[in-house]
Amino acid sequence: MxxxxxxxxxxxxxTRKVADAIAKEYNLEVVDATQVHEKDLSEYDLIGFASGIYGGKFDPNIIKFAKENLPENKKIFYIMTSAMNKIFKNAMGNGIDGKNAEIIGRFTCSGYNTFGPFKLVGGTSKGHPDDEDIKNALEFYKGLIKE
Ligand SMILES: Cc1cc2nc3c(=O)[nH]c(=O)nc-3n(C[C@H](O)[C@H](O)[C@H](O)COP(=O)(O)O)c2cc1C
Incomplete structure (x- = not known):
C-alpha cells in the first residue's frame, strides 16, 4: 500500500500531530499543502487529506491542492480536527469534484482552539489531540488499510 x-x-x-502519528507508525510521507503546491500523486493507492476546520472547511490550500493534483479514480480519506469534533461533510468544498474519488474513511477529533473570543477563556479542547485521540487515529488508519 x-x-x-x-x-x-x-x-x-x-492536525499535523495526528497526521505525523499515522505517518510514523505506517511509514508514510506527509506533505504540507501550505508549502508544497504541486505533487505527482499518480503512484499512490491511498491519499489522505488532513486539515483543521476553519469556518466549516479545510484550509483553502488543501482544497486547491486536491483540485490541482488529485488524479481521477483514487481512494482517499479525510482527517479533520476541530472545536466541535464532528465530521464536516462539506469540508472539501468542490476540491474533488469530477475526480471520481472514493472516500473510504473520515476521522475527526478535538483540537485545541483559541480562535477569536475563545482565546479570552484560555481556548477550548486544551491538550487535544491527546494520547487517546492519537490511539483512535491509529486504529482508524489500521481499519482503512486492512484487506
Ligand atoms: C480561523 C478559525 C476558524 C475555525 N472555525 C471552526 C469551525 O468552523 N468549526 C469548528 O468546530 N472549529 C473551528 N475552528 C477550530 C479549529 O478547527 C481547531 O482548533 C483545529 O484543531 C485547528 O487545527 P490545526 O491546529 O491543525 O490548524 C476554527 C479555528 C480557527 C483558527
Missing amino acids: NAIIICASTHHGN
Missing part, C-alpha cells in the same frame, strides 16, 4: 497524507495545520499544529 503506497499512501501519503496531504496536510494543512495552521492554527496549533493539531
